[in-house]
Amino acid sequence: EDQVTQSPEALRLQEGESSSLNCSYTVSGLRGLFWYRQDPGKGPEFLFTLYSAGEEKEKERLKATLTKKESFLHITAPKPEDSATYLCAVQPRHPGNTGKLIFGQGTTLQVKP
């Protein structure tokens, strides 16, 4: 069964304290892995798509990496405005899958000034 697990569930950092969020996945074939940011009560905001092991993407203080079993979202020198829930999702490469995303439960990040 296709599955996505994110860890930790919650993370508290001081401003400037770098860290990483983990997304482990089990899928028979991977079409893509996605990272989203979600603020309370809002819809997920697209951050990155990764397609193959070894691929890396960067945006401001965020860097996403991908291996065959997991992805990491590295946050360098975070600021309070980076506080949000970060969601990881995979799109399985099944013949019948036309776009379904399977999400993890998210990691809630709090950055204190």
Added chain:
Amino acid sequence: DAGVTQSPTHLIKTRGQQVTLRCSPKSGHDTVSWYQQALGQGPQFIFQYYEEEERQRGNFPDRFSGHQFPNYSSELNVNALLLGDSALYLCASSFGRATEAFFGQGTRLTVV
């Protein structure tokens, strides 16, 4: 460029009632997917519409149905509402079989 828009933003319904939620996709997108997100959980796929037909469906009962219009906008209908249907309902749009999906702000449904 308008992104994905959903209406209404909040809704309160009584058990047993029916509800319709609406979604307009991002300009240039022709595919609409619906997700249910319970508090503290990741979104769960309900179904996807393309060319006015349901193309893929998740593990949700037949009480959940949808429609896509010629202008690519979409509706999600839920019949015989249960307390457990209370959630944030998210619409996502994409182009064709492109993998990147963009989400709207969601509709918060509360069933009392």
